[in-house]
Amino acid sequence: MKQILFLTVAWLAVASTTVFAASTTPLVDTNWIKQNSCKPGIVVLDIRNQLDGHSKMDYLRGHIPCAVYSDYMKDGWRAKVNNIPGMLPPLPQIEKLIGSLGIDNNSHVVIYSAGTNALDMGSATRVYWTFKVLGHDDVSILDGGYAAYTTDKANKIQTGMNQPQPKTFVAKFRKDMYPTEADVEKARKSGDILVDNRPNDQYMGVNRTATVKRNGTIPGAKNLPESWLTDNNGGQFRSVAELEKLYKNAGVPLKGEEINFCNTGHWASLGWFVSSEVLGNKQARVYDGSMTEWSADPKLPVEQKIKVD
Structure with a gap:
């Protein structure tokens, strides 16, 4: 009887993990982010930067609860390779950056930019694409970015810095996507x-x-x-x-x-x-x-x- 119970619990654990992974969608809305931003296994990534007229100071003044910060333009998401700027960085470099944000291969990453125009939404899609090229499918974008979240004044805003615990992220480069x-x-x-x-x-x-x-x-x-x-x-x-x-x-x-x-x-x-x-x-x-x-x-x-x- 104990063995049957153990197998049932194990099957349910696997099933729940499978359902969670399958439920990952490319876009999430503000209702989703309100319910999930602080849950274990989810890393909300604020990438506001100079392209959208923002900086780390804007993050410190207010961000989605539990979000961690990384400047899309300054922190190494892109690199000069063979004298061509803005390229995908060498794998060890990008793995280190991602791991430093508390992201490992089991994390569901949700990215948001300022949400002001197509140009700054491109920051979110570029980081999203980077994860995909590195073999990480559990990634989403907040549709409308931070602007959509703050439209509802009832939504909670957190101030200050969330310092992530570094983790290990291992890339599985998808050459066919590149x-x-x-x-x-x-x-x-x-x-x-x-x-x-x-x-x-x-x-x-x-x-x-x-x-x-x-x-x-x-x-x-x-x-x-x-x-x-x-x-x-x-x-x-x-x-x-x-x-x-x-x-x-x-x-x-x-x-x-x-x-x-x-x-x-x-x-x-x-x-x-x-x-x-x-x-x-x-x-x-x-x-x-x-x-x-x-x-x-x-x-x-x-x-x-x-x-x-």
Whole structure:
């Protein structure tokens, strides 16, 4: 009888763990975060930074209860690799950063940024994508970010610093999620869908950022600007129905091989997140080097649709 009872308890423990893992969704709302932010096994990660006009001081003045802080722009989420800025850091470096935040391979990580516009939601999607590339699927984003949470004045705000207990995080790099420059050129020649998630003026070749050497885009790429993907370019993602209409308008299929790119892989992570995690196209990938790497190689073609003297 004791053996039967033991087996039953063990089965229930496994079953409850399985249900919890299966319940992880790409997006969570403020009701979910209120109920779960301080539960064991959940790490809420505040990544507000200078891109959204915030800093660590804003975190100290107020954050979601039990959230830990990491500055997306300053703490090492991205690195210069082969002279290309903003790339995925070497694995030992990113493992150390993640572990220092009290995150191990059993943690459910919930990320939030300020929630002001598509640009800062790209910080959340970039960190989310980083976890996915490192083999960690138990990760979510707070839809609408901190702005959505603080809309309801009844929601509790915590001040001061939550100092996490360091843990060990071991990456399992998913090479299939990380196309190289050569992979992108092969995909281009094969006619696979390439999606430029930059603003239209950069896609057309009218303007470029400081890190990009040549105006224009990868030949054959479709343009699906990052500002289309959130509601009125705010902090909340558009509905599936709205996104499907926008994808159709941009000429981007909802299924099939897809590589998202931008200047340095920030906006591209937003495009990838919508394609892969919201619309369910698991064949979507991010080209990390994006136009900064592509335009620096004179052997690779760049299409400038409008030439300005």
